[in-house]
Amino acid sequence: MADIDRRPEADKPHVLIVYYSFSRQTAHVAATMGHRLRERGCEVSEAPLEFTDAHYGKRFASRPMRWPIVKIVSMLPAQIRRRCGDITIPEAAARGEYDLVVVGSPTWWLTTCMPVRSYLHHGAATRALASTPFATFTTSRRYYRGNLNTMRELGIENGGVFVDSTRFVAGGNQVMSMWSWLAFMRHDVERSRSFGVRMPKPNLKVDYERQATAFIDRVAESLSFPSPLAAADPRGA
Ligand SMILES: Cc1cc2nc3c(=O)[nH]c(=O)nc-3n(C[C@H](O)[C@H](O)[C@H](O)COP(=O)(O)O)c2cc1C
Helix, strand or coil, X not given: CCCCCCCCHHHCCXXXXXXXXXXXXXXXXXXXXXXXXXXXXXXXXXXXCEECCCCCHHHHCCCCCCCHHHHHHHCHHHHHCCCCCCEECCHHHHCXXXXXXXXXXXXXXXEECHHHHHHHCCHHHHHHHCCCEEEEEEEECCCCXXXXXXXXXXXXXXXXXXXXXXXEECCCXXXXXXXXXXXXXXXXXXXXXXXXXXXXXXXXXXXXXXXXXXXXXXXXXXXXXXXXXHHHCHHHC
């Protein structure tokens, strides 16, 4: 697909993709959606949030994660209480006038991760979302509903106009996928075997790019953004 766009800047739909990602899964999905939107002639700002909280953020300061079980379980009380923490918000995610905002969050303990929740409670999110269509996506091993509901509710509270949502979940059964994921968190590489046992993929499924592209196409079409073909050749549009 051609990645050329000859449209004047002012005619391009402007899209913000704001997300948090520790182990890069949400970042991979955000990058795929960003790439597709650019193919469609959009001006895209990808804005990864940084989790700088002095108390909670340290656990997510580096990969691989030593003692992943301990660190993950230690987030449970704060996640249950829906606590917020300090984050650094990229400048692009603190201003408005977008035609679409996409918000992506991993699921942490059945709900939106602390950094994305903190963003959605910040004035920056109100500026980005006010009267603006928004879509959401989650990445998780399995659970996504509470996360999607929270992002939709907070987005609407910020004045956003909800368009659509999707989720990316891992494959495998509960036990094997958990085993595979913990091994990934500990080593920061996907392994197909552990102690001689075949592992399911710990994170995004192999077809996640197709899913991300189909989703963002659906969102773009519902907002009448240019098609990829029209973006590559505006005379034929
Ligand atoms: C603190 C923590 C809690 C998690 N809780 C859940 C959960 O309740 N349900 C689930 O399906 N996945 C859970 N996960 C897995 C993540 O949602 C999943 O690995 C996600 O893809 C990570 O996204 P990222 O790579 O962008 O950080 C949790 C991960 C962490 C770090």
